[in-house]
Amino acid sequence: MFKPKKMIKAVDDISFPVYRGETLGIVGESGCGKSTTGRSILRLHENTSGQILFDGKDISTVSSSEMRQLRRKMQMIFQDPYASLNPKKSIREILTEPLRVHGLDTPKEREHKAIEIMEIVGLSEYHLDRYPHEFSGGQRQRIGIARAVILRPDIIVADEPVSALDVSIQSQVINLLLQLQKEFHLTYVFISHDLGVVQHISDRVGVMYLGKLVEIADAQHIFTNPMHPYTKALLSAVPITHPDEKKERIIIKGDLPSPANPPSGCTFHPRCANAMEICKTQAPTLQIIDETQSVACHLFQ
Numbered sequence: 001m002f003k004p005k006k007m008i009k010a011v012d013d014i015s016f017p018v019y020r021g022e023t024l025g026i027v028g029e030s031g032c033g034k035s036t037t038g039r040s041i042l043r044l045h046e047n048t049s050g051q052i053l054f055d056g057k058d059i060s061t062v063s064s065s066e067m068r069q070l071r072r073k074m075q076m077i078f079q080d081p082y083a084s085l086n087p088k089k090s091i092r093e094i095l096t097e098p099l100r101v102h103g104l105d106t107p108k109e110r111e112h113k114a115i116e117i118m119e120i121v122g123l124s125e126y127h128l129d130r131y132p133h134e135f136s137g138g139q140r141q142r143i144g145i146a147r148a149v150i151l152r153p154d155i156i157v158a159d160e161p162v163s164a165l166d167v168s169i170q171s172q173v174i175n176l177l178l179q180l181q182k183e184f185h186l187t188y189v190f191i192s193h194d195l196g197v198v199q200h201i202s203d204r205v206g207v208m209y210l211g212k213l214v215e216i217a218d219a220q221h222i223f224t225n226p227m228h229p230y231t232k233a234l235l236s237a238v239p240i241t242h243p244d245e246k247k248e249r250i251i252i253k254g255d256l257p258s259p260a261n262p263p264s265g266c267t268f269h270p271r272c273a274n275a276m277e278i279c280k281t282q283a284p285t286l287q288i289i290d291e292t293q294s295v296a297c298h299l300f301q
């Protein structure tokens with residue numbers, strides 16, 4: 001007899017708004033559920049329960065044809081641009097295909113849009129007949145960004161979009177994302193384990209631990225006044241940027257537990273230096289501290 005498969009909750013009981021035109025950074029250790037959250041927002045990952053409201057409409061219940069229409073407005077930028085670009089297709093095909101699939105524009109207009117977006121992302125018409133393997137990692141990510149933006153979406157989920165790139169290229173790609181956001185009024189959900197990058201690009205930041213949102217706040221607040229012990233420890237590892245800045249590194253003990261067997265109560269309690277008896281048995285809920293900051297921790301409940 002086979003034992004029934006145990007269900008692992010990669011993300012559990014989280015709720016947060018994403019405001020039009022903002023960048024919401026989502027951070028946490030690898031395996032904390034950030035990517036699942038990002039994919040769930042775009043319904044690339046089917047949720048077992050809950051709602052995903054887009055312009056007030058629950059997209060988790062819309063029909064597949066309605067979802068196809070909505071997909072144009074919701075795009076994704078992936079961590080590995082090489083894996084996400086079809087190696088057998090030219091850049092021209094890669095860029096015009098989304099427009100064709102959505103039935104937008106004439107072939108000539110699609111061609112024109114492809115040339116235009118290549119120039120906007122810092123490449124040129126000359127590159128359109130080339131193939132993904134002929135580009136550097138940074139250029140491939142520019143093409144991945146162009147493919148997402150060519151549809152003029154409302155929201156883009158960027159999942160670790162710069163973590164595979166050299167540091168010098170990372171800032172160029174971040175600056176490109178900021179420029180595109182201004183130009184096309186884009187909303188970003190920016191997923192990263194790199195807090196330095198998240199600090200640079202985000203208006204608000206959500207911190208995830210073992211499938212739950214433990215703190216969410218304005219970026220400025222979270223980086224100057226983190227409240228959750230896990231956020232404090234994560235931020236203590238960000239390198240200082242000014243010689244006068246003083247920072248004490250908080251080491252988180254132990255490894256991230258398996259989501260298949262999460263600790264009871266507050267799932268961070270076995271690793272938390274502030275853990276109390278209540279933390280072992282009762283899970284804290286996200287509490288509003290003020291209009292910019294919410295925290296899930298018994299120290300504030």
Ligand code: SF4
Pocket residue numbers: 228229230266267268269270272273274275276279284296297298299
């Ligand atoms: Fe630490 Fe308790 Fe707060 Fe969890 S609820 S972060 S264990 S103090």
